[in-house]
Structures are given as structure tokens and as C-alpha cells.
Amino acid sequence: MTALFTIIIVLFVAVAIWQLVKIFDLAQLSTDTSNGGIATDYDNKINGQLMLWFLAFIYIITIICFVYWGDLPLMSNAASEHGAEVDNLMAISMILIFTVQIITQFLLHWFAFKYRGEKGKKALYYADNNTLEAIWTIIPVITLSGLIIYGLFTWTSIMNIDEDADPMVVELYAQQFNWTARYAGPDNVLGLANVRLIDIDRANVLGIDEADPNANDDIIVKELHLPVGQPVVFEIRSQDVLHSAYMPHFRAQMNCVPGMITKFAFTPTVTTKEMRENPDMIDKVRNINSIRAEKSKDLMAKGEEALEPYDFNYLLLCNKICGKSHYNMQMNIIVETQEEFDAWIKEQKTFKQSLK
Structure with missing residues (x-):
């Protein structure tokens, strides 16, 4: 292996020296004054044609990608009520991006070919045109403003938690490199918690305040179960570094910030x-x-x-690079009927029962 690395380094050094020699040669004043170092019509024609070939390559590779990998499965299997809104916003954004890309790339490469240098031709000096400047400034401003406003309305509709729907409260607790979930229990109120209260000897791994009566019926688990059709409010904490609670099929993501509680809510609509x-x-x-x-x-x-x-299985993932085992930080999410969820939750120990 050492010999292989040595050979690679020697090759890189040789390439670097070769490039330096080329740069040095180009920097010298040429003694050949036959064409003054200016590209010929043939050079310009070849470069113009290469631009068209590259344009064709861009379009062909784009079509191939759409044919083989363009089904975008995560755009067709949203499993939450708000998922369709997010998918619609993404679809509109992608359509706009590809439309603009197709037009601008064609103009860029076609103009490079059409207006290539030719002997006897002189480029027109065109200082400015206020009308054109206004057009290509106003159109992007209107388009981007529309996308941003649409996105804000979508985000607001997602984040507005309807308290009248009596959402179930669940805490997601992040630490390097695993997740823990805590259900609020029958009272639907999470007990107070602080990382300073963590007591491994008593199995209080989340730092829950044992003096808080709301904590007695809390349920701590390592696999998240959700009843279908039930609104859920997630209160998210981090023990150590910045994490990100990411549940792709539910179109849900929220940062887990040490020292504060962040929230995200959704209603699962499709069982596992x-x-x-x-x-x-x-x-x-x-x-x-x-x-x-x-x-x-x-x-x-x-x-x-x-x-x-x-x-x-649905998964809760970490979408922040939080350390060397970040890739393995995940937890299964089981979406099931209300009856199945009730049967499962009854089998779990409460926080008070789990204390040593």
C-alpha cells in the first residue's frame, strides 16, 4: 500500500511540473508573429462546434437520468397530511428550474457557436439596454418572490399546530449516536427534563425531573410507534451537539439544538x-x-x-453530520392502527416504574 501511495504522489508531482512548464511557456513572448497568437477561423469554428456538442451532451445525460432515475420515489409516497403540499412545492420548483436551465443553456451554447470569431467580423460594442436589464431583473424577482411566498405559506400551514385536534405529545431525544422517544402518557404532558439531571445509576438517561408529577406516567422507548390519523407534536431535544430529526416519508425535519426545545407536528396517514x-x-x-x-x-x-x-420501515434519521457514527443514527418508526398502538403502549413501562 505504501508503494502504491508513493507511485501516486510521484505521478501527481510529475503532472504538476508538466503543468508549470506549460504555464511558463505560455507566459513567454512568442517570436512567431505569423498570427500574433490569435485564434484562427478554424480554431473558432471547432470551439463553436464543441459548444454545440457539449449542449447535446447535457440534454442527453439529463434525459438518461430522468429515464433511469427520474421516478423520484420520495415524491410519490408521502405518509403525512402535509406531505402532498411539500411534494407540490418541490415539483413546481423543479419544473421551473429545468425550464430555465433548458432555455438558458441553449442560448449560452448556441450564441457561442453563432457569434464565434471570424476574419473580417467585428463585434458590436453594445453598452447597455435599460429595457433588457429591466426584463431579466424583474422576471427572476417575480418568479423567486412567488416561490418564496408560496413556500412561506406552505411552511406556515405545516407549523400551525391545531390544539383543538388534541395532538399526542412525544419527545425526540438526540445524542451521539442514537435516538430515544418519550411519550407524555395519559396526561399528555411531558415531565420537566434537563441534561444536568441525568442519572445513569437510576436509569434516568434523559435527565427527567423525578420531582415533577407529570413525569411519572411518561414512557421511554427506543422504537417510535404512531397511530395512523392521530396528530402528533414532537418536542425535540439534544444532549450534546447539533442534530437534525429527519423523517423523510413524513416530509418532516427539524434541528435538535442543545439547550433548547424545538417542535414539529404532523399527522401520519399511511400505516407501515x-x-x-x-x-x-x-x-x-x-x-x-x-x-x-x-x-x-x-x-x-x-x-x-x-x-x-x-x-x-419508516425511519427517524439524523440529517446533520454529528460525528463519526452519524450514518448509523436512526430509529424505526411504526405507524399502526389506534388499536394496535393502544395494545403496544400498554406493554411499556412508565418512567416511575423504570427507575431503579
Whole structure:
């Protein structure tokens, strides 16, 4: 391995020296005055044609990407009430971006070809045009303002918590590198908590105030269960560094900031079982398992254990690079019927019962 690195370094040094020599040669005054160092019509023609070829390449690679990877599965399987609004905002933004990209790239490359340098042609000195300046300033301003205002209205509608709907209160507690969930219990009020109150010996890992009566019925779990159709308000804390609670299928994301509580609310609309039966998800799971099967063959050939088959679960992920094990910071989310949720929650110990 050391020899390989040495060879790579030597190659890089050789390339650097070669580039320096080229720069030095270009910096010298040329003694050849036949064309004064100016590109010929042939040079300009070749470069103009290359611009058109590059334009074709951009369009072709874009079409290929859309054909093979353009289904955007996360744009078609929102599992929360507000998810359709977020998807609609994203779709409008992408349509605008690609429309502008197609037009501007065509004009850029076509003009580079059409107005390439030719002997006898002189470029027109065009100082300014107030009308054109106004057009290409006002149109982007109006377009971006519309997107921003639409986005603000969408965000406001998502973040307005309807207290009359009696939302269930759940705390998401982030720490390097795992998540813990705390349900507010029958009183639907979370007990007070502070990281200074953490007591590992008494199994008080979240720093819950044991003197607060609202904390007695709180339920601490490592797998998040949510009843379908039930509004949920998440109160989010971080023990150590900046994390980000990201639940992609619910179109939910909120930073977890040490020293403060942030909030996000949504209503799940699709159970885990229903999502597993979604045709797009079935295809995705099949594709993942085919990849895992091939990988397992290599592992077994080395005497290692095969990978277990993948089954879909909603996930709570960390969307901030919070340390070396950031990639592994996740927790399963199970969306189920109210009856299934009630049966599960009854099996869990309360905070008071879990204290040692």
C-alpha cells in the first residue's frame, strides 16, 4: 500500500511540473508573429462546434437520468397530511428550474457557436439596454418572490399546530449516536427534563425531573410507534451537539439544538403495513434485496455472515453530520392502527416504574 501511495504522489508531482512548464511557456513572448497568437477561423469554428456538442451532451445525460432515475420515489409516497403540499412545492420548483436551465443553456451554447470569431467580423460594442436589464431583473424577482411566498405559506400551514385536534405529545431525544422517544402518557404532558439531571445509576438517561408529577406516567422507548390519523407534536431535544430529526416519508425535519426545545407536528396517514404493500415500495425492496443477496455471496465466500433481507420501515434519521457514527443514527418508526398502538403502549413501562 505504501508503494502504491508513493507511485501516486510521484505521478501527481510529475503532472504538476508538466503543468508549470506549460504555464511558463505560455507566459513567454512568442517570436512567431505569423498570427500574433490569435485564434484562427478554424480554431473558432471547432470551439463553436464543441459548444454545440457539449449542449447535446447535457440534454442527453439529463434525459438518461430522468429515464433511469427520474421516478423520484420520495415524491410519490408521502405518509403525512402535509406531505402532498411539500411534494407540490418541490415539483413546481423543479419544473421551473429545468425550464430555465433548458432555455438558458441553449442560448449560452448556441450564441457561442453563432457569434464565434471570424476574419473580417467585428463585434458590436453594445453598452447597455435599460429595457433588457429591466426584463431579466424583474422576471427572476417575480418568479423567486412567488416561490418564496408560496413556500412561506406552505411552511406556515405545516407549523400551525391545531390544539383543538388534541395532538399526542412525544419527545425526540438526540445524542451521539442514537435516538430515544418519550411519550407524555395519559396526561399528555411531558415531565420537566434537563441534561444536568441525568442519572445513569437510576436509569434516568434523559435527565427527567423525578420531582415533577407529570413525569411519572411518561414512557421511554427506543422504537417510535404512531397511530395512523392521530396528530402528533414532537418536542425535540439534544444532549450534546447539533442534530437534525429527519423523517423523510413524513416530509418532516427539524434541528435538535442543545439547550433548547424545538417542535414539529404532523399527522401520519399511511400505516407501515400499507406502505409495504405500495407497488413502488415493493419494487424498491426487491431491488435492495437483490443487491444484498449479491453482497452476501461475497461475504459468505470470505467466511462471513450473510446480510439479512431488508424489510421496509419508516425511519427517524439524523440529517446533520454529528460525528463519526452519524450514518448509523436512526430509529424505526411504526405507524399502526389506534388499536394496535393502544395494545403496544400498554406493554411499556412508565418512567416511575423504570427507575431503579
